[in-house]
Amino acid sequence: xxxxxxxxxxxxxxxxxxxxxxxxxxxxxxxxxxxxxxxxxxxxxxxxxxxxxxxxxxxxxxxxxxxxxxxxxxxxxxxxxxxxxxxxxxxxxxxxxxxxxxxxxxxxxxxxxxxxxxxxxxxxxxxxxxxxxxxxxxxxxxxxxxxxxxxxxxxxxxxxxxxxxxxxxxxxxxxxxxxxxxxxxxxxxxxxxxxxxxxxxxxxxxxxxxxxxxxxxxxxxxxxxxxxxxxxxxxxxxxxxxxxxxxxxxxxxxxxxxxxxxxxxxxxxxxxxxxxxxxxxxxxxxxxxxxxxxxxxxxxxxxxxxxxxxxxxx
Ligand code: NDP
Numbered sequence: 001x002x003x004x005x006x007x008x009x010x011x012x013x014x015x016x017x018x019x020x021x022x023x024x025x026x027x028x029x030x031x032x033x034x035x036x037x038x039x040x041x042x043x044x045x046x047x048x049x050x051x052x053x054x055x056x057x058x059x060x061x062x063x064x065x066x067x068x069x070x071x072x073x074x075x076x077x078x079x080x081x082x083x084x085x086x087x088x089x090x091x092x093x094x095x096x097x098x099x100x101x102x103x104x105x106x107x108x109x110x111x112x113x114x115x116x117x118x119x120x121x122x123x124x125x126x127x128x129x130x131x132x133x134x135x136x137x138x139x140x141x142x143x144x145x146x147x148x149x150x151x152x153x154x155x156x157x158x159x160x161x162x163x164x165x166x167x168x169x170x171x172x173x174x175x176x177x178x179x180x181x182x183x184x185x186x187x188x189x190x191x192x193x194x195x196x197x198x199x200x201x202x203x204x205x206x207x208x209x210x211x212x213x214x215x216x217x218x219x220x221x222x223x224x225x226x227x228x229x230x231x232x233x234x235x236x237x238x239x240x241x242x243x244x245x246x247x248x249x250x251x252x253x254x255x256x257x258x259x260x261x262x263x264x265x266x267x268x269x270x271x272x273x274x275x276x277x278x279x280x281x282x283x284x285x286x287x288x289x290x291x292x293x294x295x296x297x298x299x300x301x302x303x304x305x306x307x308x309x310x311x312x313x314x
Contacts, residue, residue: 002090002102003029005300007074008081009109009242011038012286013276015065016293017107017300022072024301028107029075031095036078037062038111039239039277040286042133049286058135061286086249086269104307105271105300108246108258109293112239112277112284117149121205125233129212130205132235134158138165141232147172147215149202150236156184158236159194169194170228172217174201205233241278250274257281265296271307273299 005021007014010032021028035041040058047055056064070076083094090102114132116122122130131137134148138161147170148159156178159169171188176198178185188194199221206214212233218225241257243250251259251268258274260266265273275296276289 002104003027004104004304005029005107005297006091006093006101006103006105007031007107007109009033009038009111009276009278010036010062010066010076011040011109011111011276011289012062012065013111013278013289013293013296014038014107014109015062015069016290017109017275017297018069018074018293019065019072020294020297021107021300022069022074024297026297026301026304027073027075028069028297029077029101029103030069031077031079031081033110033242034080037066042135046286081245084245084249086246086272089271091271105303106273107265107293107296107300108267108272108274108278109276109289109296110242110245110278111289112241114235115238115240116235117202117237119202119204121207122233122235125205125207125212128210129207129231130233130235134161134234134236137232137234138162141166143167144231145229146170146232146234147228147230148234148236150238151175151178151180152236152238153180153184154238155236156180156188158234160187160191162232162234163191163193166232167193170215170217170230171196172200172202172215173198174220175199202233239277239284241281243278253281255281265292265299271300271303 005026005028007030018028018030045055079095082097085092090104093101142165145168146166149172151173159171162169200217203216203218214229216227243256258279260279273296275292
């Protein structure tokens, strides 16, 4: 039997879609993907989600969203959707490269993944001093000196988070300004143990058998190279949408974000909807992801009702 609403992804978009679809009696099945709870599990305090005057811890918020989705009958499955055939209906879907299921509608909420610089030393020291998640790994560097690369809100958040654990944080910014919101920039600049290195790029991460011991940075105006003694190197340079699964099947923009019809969550394939960061490179907030998850469930509900009406009239 086909699943009526298949939700792929377990961030705020996926869980909100699940809450709405479940309350509409559509018995949604949600596959969590490789990072249950999504990106918010790698964040610390979420202070901008309405309804939490004192803020809420990211992982806790995802546990609460999961519970809320389950309360109304969502079936949560810990698996990875590895293939979707958008040319057949109901849509054949492969899970963990072996199990075949089928779905009458699909809500894609696969989010986005952290980007890396692409230098060899980054891979060499992965999990031995190089990390893309300060909240996950910062604890290992307490009392030590670290570097963060990036200049957006993530870089601001990660460096202020690390500044509470570490003796010193070097923030490596490639331009002469930060992209982060003004309030975040102020937070960074007002933190005494964060040193911002402007117009600076990462030349190489240095280390030995034990892991990272330093980073060689290069001023891109003067060409001057400097070595910093650090033990942790954190990336905060943005994300890539998780859409490889749909290449050649669903419309995407040049960066790989799924394209939806304006004012809706509809992709170019009827019955397949995209919600959250996977289709949003502009806002990328938990609250906007949750809002679009709600839209996705309502769009799927409408689609299924129209299909049923067609069958009844046939
Ligand atoms: P962004 O895309 O906003 O920023 C990425 C940053 O990384 C940019 O400053 C960019 O530099 C820099 N960068 C990219 N590639 C490289 C490279 N190869 N070398 C050095 N630097 C590089 O990503 P974020 O993850 O920071 O934020 C994503 C979204 O999430 C944003 O909308 C942000 O506002 C939001 N967010 C909100 C938070 C909050 O409100 N608490 C917390 C975290 C994120 P350049 O500026 O030169 O392009």
